[in-house]
Amino acid sequence: MWALIKIEAGYPFLPYHAYLCEPDKNATQPQERKVMHETRLRFPPSPTGYLHIGGARTALYNWLYAKKTGGKLVLRIEDTDADRSSEDSIQGIIDGLNWLGIDWDEGPYFQTEFSHEHRAAAARLVRHGKAYHCFCSKEELERKREAALKAKTAVGYDGTCRHLGEAEITARHERGIPSVIRFKVPERHGKLGYDDEVLGRIESDYEEIDDFVIVRSNGNPLYLLCNVVDDIRDRITHVVRGQDHMTNTIKQLLLYEALGAPVPVFAHMPLTLDTKKAKISKRSHGEIVAVQFYRDNGFIPWAFNNFLVLLGWSPGDDREIFSKEELIEAFSLDRINKSASIFNYRKDDPKFFTDPKAIAINEHYLRTMDVEALAPMVKDVLVKEQLWDDSYEGERKQWFLQTIELIRSRFHVLTDFTTMGRAYFSDDFQIEEKPLTKNLLKFPELQTLLPELAERYALLSDFSLEQTERLARECAERAGVKPGVIINGMRTVVTGQLAGPSLFEILITIGQQKVVERLCRTPQFYV
């Protein structure tokens, strides 16, 4: 069981380390022998919308630390607010985590399934005089709050019901006056605090802490309480969450104490802000902060994780690209940054649809990862656009892999295979405006030259790099134009693109028959 070993002077709590120790009867100084229990972390999203990048990053950090320490990650859906929770968002969150490849060892648990425990805990606190019924009405409280705000004085509960007598409480209950349960913050002087793994020592004056509500008037327990009760039950050893929870942590410390439970290690990660330095949220930023958006826009899952982890953490050296194993190895809580980072997405930027660094990291993986590993991801986007052919996994597998290899260095996201790379997988593709005018319309002679060249290509028994290039250059020479005119004209007609790989490589890849057909179609673009 838990052993309480070391008391830190001046604080009513044991430092967390103490709770992670097992007593050693033989040791003379048992506090020096720290036997760590299995680390247990949790990701507790509230199902009020899709998974957004802040949540994903929190999940990632928890997951990484669990993996690093050989511990467990618990997924717990905090659905205590029935009004705002939805089945859809539960599924959305799970889908998002699955896509990212963040797996969990236990759960998903649902907070509502444990409400009896939360109520029992609240009842126990009341019984022990550590919480009390408060009969102040919402309106009254709101009025006081407004007044305090207006008078520019402290905003917070004034303790009206804190000292109500037994008889008075019973009387009010009998009269049917609704009440909430408030936690009774101990009357102590001095400070309350904990050692944050990221921020260091965090302290707060007891006087600053208001008696907070733990159970609503309808009997439903609130987050502050549920969260602690669940963490105790789930034996959570490390709480890694955003800095927006810092004031909650102070209050929850009191709850742990009142419930007689060991305090976990806390690590508060910096928040991710938008380009105007406001906290990112689903409501004000929409799809650009949704994990799903990155899935749908051709991101490689691990590349996205790699980007996210760098938003507020660094390994201490110059490395930025990590394999899963490397990242787990390199990750640590104490190298998490203290200051908030900005998610530098560029709204309406024609070149970058999100943070340029995210795209850069994605490109890196897209261009360097093993083609065999990339192929299934390319398959997914092709399937979605009805460009997939089963032979790409059968007799044309080599062709498929080589084609990916040929075209990927120009791509940024997976969906580029279906847009810029469309002509490799389908005859139904558009000629882009720019190459049309620049490479085709500008040279009317191509209307006859390209079909002529097509005829020669059709007769070629050896449709090779050397032969296709030789005939193209001969064609240019006969017509008295620069080879580039022929080459870029062909690129345009064959791929629809202004830029691409070496043209003759393209021809071989697309194949003799299709190349001939496409070259013959040249005149139709001039009408």
Add this chain to the structure above:
RNA sequence: GUCCCCAUCGUCUAGUCAGGUCCAGGACACCGGCCUUUCACGCCGGCAACACCGGUUCAAAUCCGGUUGGGGACGCCA
């Protein structure tokens, strides 16, 4: 208004705890060059920051104090 947290290039950051090796390193973005049938990749180069003031010290991005700025919390939301 109160409390808490934070502060290095445009952005992500290294360096801060153990002051000198930092007229501050890397990445992305941007600009230029090389390569080239195009575009990209790649390679080479460039631009660009210690918020401010004071103190401690032989020496401060680094330690201390203050100022300013930014963020967060202050709910019968999570």
